[in-house]
Amino acid sequence: MYDxxxxxxxxxxxxxxxxxxxxxxxxxxxxxxxPVDDYDYDERLQNWREERTAKSGMDVARGTVELLKRALATEQPDELIARIAPLKKGISPIIQEIIIAAYTHLPARYADTGIxxxxxxLSRFRLGFGYREPEWMPAVRLVEALSPHCSEKLFRRLEEAIYHYHAPEEKREARYCVKLWRKNAFCHYWG
Incomplete structure (x- = not known):
């Protein structure tokens, strides 16, 4: 899609x-x-991933979704929230990406909804694809946009969740590094 x-x-x-x-x-x-877990790759999702679109243009469907997120979030937030409700439990990583990006554009009074x-x-902390930016950046953008405006109670829950968060592969990586250390190999890993 061009200008x-x-x-x-x-x-x-x-x-x-x-x-x-x-x-x-x-x-x-x-x-x-x-359904795609952290280590699987499905070619059918590539056209929907922001990081894979060409710099000179954008797919029409992807462009429409980008515009919808902003338009509904800023101009009709109640309608956006109602429309997202049936999609929240979906398995599509693209739908989850659309939801987090749309919630990032919500007005401050809807901060509690997004947070x-x-x-x-907590798997939503890692909805990015890690291609051009770390996979947690969509969550970072949401937290930066909404956390200053959310309730104190929800802010404390968010703070605790972030502070005590452990990536799903953390134990697996730690076990792998311990095996290497036992063989006197060096591994850059800790926590």
Whole structure:
């Protein structure tokens, strides 16, 4: 998608964000509802990953999703939250990425909604793909945008979750390094 296309699409999304969501999101969910764990790779998800799009242009569907996140979050946050509710439990990593990015653009008064969603499943701390930026950056953006505005109680929960967070592969990596240390090999790992 190039500048003229993006401008026309931006106008359409701003004028009809709800209709755009209704037309597009069922297809996004259908096409990306692929279970992928941390170490699997599925070619079908590559076109949806931000980091894989060409610098000179953007896929139309991906561009529409980018615009929808911002338009609904800033102009119709209640509607966005209602539309995201049925998608929250989905297995699609792309849908989860869309949700975290959309929540990042919510107005300050919706901070508790975004932070509570993040804390409901700590695997959401790592929704990025780690290609051009660390996999935790979407969560960092959400926390930076909303944590200054969330309730004190939720802020304390967030603080505890971050402070006590352990990556799922941490034990596996520690076991591997201990084996190497026992063989007098050096391994850059600790916690």
């Amino acid at each position: 003229d296309d993006l401008e026309a699409l931006n106008d359409a999304v701003k004028k009809c964000p709800s209709q755009t969501w209704n037309l597009l999101m069922p297809h996004v969910e259908r096409l990306t509802n692929i 509570a969603w993040l804390l409901d499943d």
